[in-house]
Amino acid sequence: MADPLDKTELAYDVSDEYRPEPAPIPEPPAWQDGSFRIGIHTSIAGDIAGALDIASKLGANALQIFSASPRMWPRGGTRIADADAARFRERRSELGLGPLVIHDNYLINLASPDRVMRARSIQAFHDELVRAVSLGADFLVAHPGCCMGSETSQAISEIAQGMRQAARGIKLGDLRILIENTSGMGSAVGARFEEIKAILDETRDLPMGVCLDTAHMFEAGYEITSEKGLDWTLELVERTVGLDRVYVLHVNDSKTPLGSRVDRHEHIGRGKIGLQAFGRILNHPRLGPGLQGLAGRAFILETPIDLPGDDRRNVRALWELVGVDPKQAPKAVDGFSMVRGKKKKISTQRARRKKVGGKKRPGGKK
Numbered sequence: 001m002a003d004p005l006d007k008t009e010l011a012y013d014v015s016d017e018y019r020p021e022p023a024p025i026p027e028p029p030a031w032q033d034g035s036f037r038i039g040i041h042t043s044i045a046g047d048i049a050g051a052l053d054i055a056s057k058l059g060a061n062a063l064q065i066f067s068a069s070p071r072m073w074p075r076g077g078t079r080i081a082d083a084d085a086a087r088f089r090e091r092r093s094e095l096g097l098g099p100l101v102i103h104d105n106y107l108i109n110l111a112s113p114d115r116v117m118r119a120r121s122i123q124a125f126h127d128e129l130v131r132a133v134s135l136g137a138d139f140l141v142a143h144p145g146c147c148m149g150s151e152t153s154q155a156i157s158e159i160a161q162g163m164r165q166a167a168r169g170i171k172l173g174d175l176r177i178l179i180e181n182t183s184g185m186g187s188a189v190g191a192r193f194e195e196i197k198a199i200l201d202e203t204r205d206l207p208m209g210v211c212l213d214t215a216h217m218f219e220a221g222y223e224i225t226s227e228k229g230l231d232w233t234l235e236l237v238e239r240t241v242g243l244d245r246v247y248v249l250h251v252n253d254s255k256t257p258l259g260s261r262v263d264r265h266e267h268i269g270r271g272k273i274g275l276q277a278f279g280r281i282l283n284h285p286r287l288g289p290g291l292q293g294l295a296g297r298a299f300i301l302e303t304p305i306d307l308p309g310d311d312r313r314n315v316r317a318l319w320e321l322v323g324v325d326p327k328q329a330p331k332a333v334d335g336f337s338m339v340r341g342k343k344k345k346i347s348t349q350r351a352r353r354k355k356v357g358g359k360k361r362p363g364g365k366k
């Protein structure tokens with residue numbers, strides 16, 4: 001038997017009720033479609049938009065760049081002309097590359113106890129943010145900094161405060177700042193996940209995240225080469241910064257052994273981490289783009305280019321490791337490399353070491 005109350009309810013016409021139009025849910029960018037995003041750090045020499053074509057020709061579908069010279073304090077204007085930025089964005093969408101990651105200048109040290117150096121660093125980081133926004137970058141990867149004698153806890157507060165100051169007055173939009181873990185060379189902060197967490201805790205008002213570099217983890221003493229070691233390390237990441245805040249992985253093999261605290265990148269599979277370990281890392285259910293992972297998480301190479309073609313080969317190695325059918329993976333241009341000629345060995349790290357007289361320089365690595 002029908003309940004008479006039902007009738008009363010039926011008489012109520014829901015369309016009479018005022019309902020504001022729901023705000024349209026913004027479409028997630030195409031690179032967050034759950035596919036593997038594999039990229040490489042590409043050169044902006046000559047033309048910044050050229051970096052996009054390089055990444056594409058190397059068979060990558062994501063990329064990392066510097067937005068200005070990484071080892072010089074900028075002289076004069078540091079902004080990117082509107083027309084150049086517009087051309088860059090347009091070319092990027094034509095090529096379907098994403099995410100776009102920008103790596104900050106190596107000289108920036110927000111933890112510096114030297115006041116002039118710190119002020120300069122804050123200004124330079126501010127400029128990094130402005131350029132990243134104008135290029136439509138998704139992530140700005142930043143090295144935490146070096147404490148150079150001051151207490152780590154003090155350095156962490158300085159870094160957080162410096163970042164907040166640098167971001168003041170900028171509409172960051174979808175840009176996220178990612179703190180990169182370090183190998184712990186010299187007095188570099190951020191070799192331990194707990195230190196990165198402490199920075200995140202003090203920058204809650206900013207859109208923050210983490211970039212994990214495999215070589216740096218290994219060099220800092222995290223044993224990611226065995227299945228057990230990787231699980232243990234990821235559990236520690238989860239308990240500190242949280243895996244869902246790791247938006248980018250720098251995928252580099254290491255020339256130096258576990259816990260060396262000396263940062264030297266090596267080709268995938270040719271260093272102390274090894275191919276098998278990289279297979280486990282890239283395909284780990286919590287790291288990949290699948291359900292337990294994070295859609296759009298990017299794996300970016302910062303491997304050396306000792307010979308022309310090393311860049312293309314390292315990109316291909318990653319696609320092979322994730323088991324993407326070569327027909328489905330983005331197609332590289334045969335024989336293409338961002339380095340031409342066979343005379344000179346190209347390694348950013350080697351060049352820098354020469355410049356500082358072979359001495360280890362803290363925090364000077366990407």
Ligand SMILES: [Zn+2]
Nearest residue numbers: 263265365366
């Ligand atoms: Zn490095």
Ligand SMILES: [Zn+2]
Nearest residue numbers: 213250302366
């Ligand atoms: Zn890195």
